[in-house]
Amino acid sequence: MKKIGIMGGTFDPIHLGHLLAAETALEACGLDEVWFIPSAQPPLKLGDPGADGDSRLEMVRIATASHPRFKAVDLELQRGGISYSYDTAKALRKQHPDCSFAYIIGSDRINDLSQWHRNEELAELVTFIGVERPDEAADTAALPVYLRDRLVLAVMPQIGISSTDIRHRRLSGYSVRYLVTDGVYEYIAEKGLYES
Ligand SMILES: Nc1ncnc2c1ncn2[C@@H]1O[C@H](COP(=O)(O)OP(=O)(O)OP(=O)(O)O)[C@@H](O)[C@H]1O
């Protein structure tokens, strides 16, 4: 049985925090691969992403290309609509019966896990690997036991980068170099993403 980590996200844009979270989970939990799945419409975020789906997917492809165990997967963009993780997990389990799946999530998503669509059924399909973000502590004690029992925490060097901050920096004319990979930095500059 292959162990697959799912790094789901808006990736608007993908940054070093996402990549380090995936690498940490891969090592800590002995995963075979991590699949990065950009959302079409993220479930709990208001408004549309700043960059279109094709651009967000391309940045994920660029950022993950050099890692032999990272893969960009366009399942949610192909499906369209609101990207509920339950639907994704169900599809993945059906398409890949030889794999087990673990969702890799930061502390903000750990804290709203009990609000996810059909989270009780989701927890029967996947496990969760949590990583801390410096701006929000993970309150695992507040989770219902059926979620807490399916969650392990992996310790990663906390990294205070967010896509929101990157978009704000672009809007204000500040550099985003070293917050994203060189390839993503060049793609954002070439396409003029997040300038207005
Ligand atoms: N710096 C980080 N450290 C650890 N996990 C992170 C970090 N940034 C994002 N994540 C996790 O990666 C997943 C996808 O995050 P997302 O694409 O929403 O990025 P974001 O930086 O939180 O974006 P935004 O600022 O637009 O909300 C979530 O589970 C989130 O918690």
Ligand SMILES: O=C(O)c1ccc[n+]([C@@H]2O[C@H](COP(=O)([O-])O)[C@@H](O)[C@H]2O)c1
């Ligand atoms: O399924 C849900 O209800 C749900 C609610 C919030 C977040 N998620 C998933 O969590 C991942 C990170 O979400 P986000 O909003 O931080 O980009 C992404 O794969 C989302 O689809 C899923």
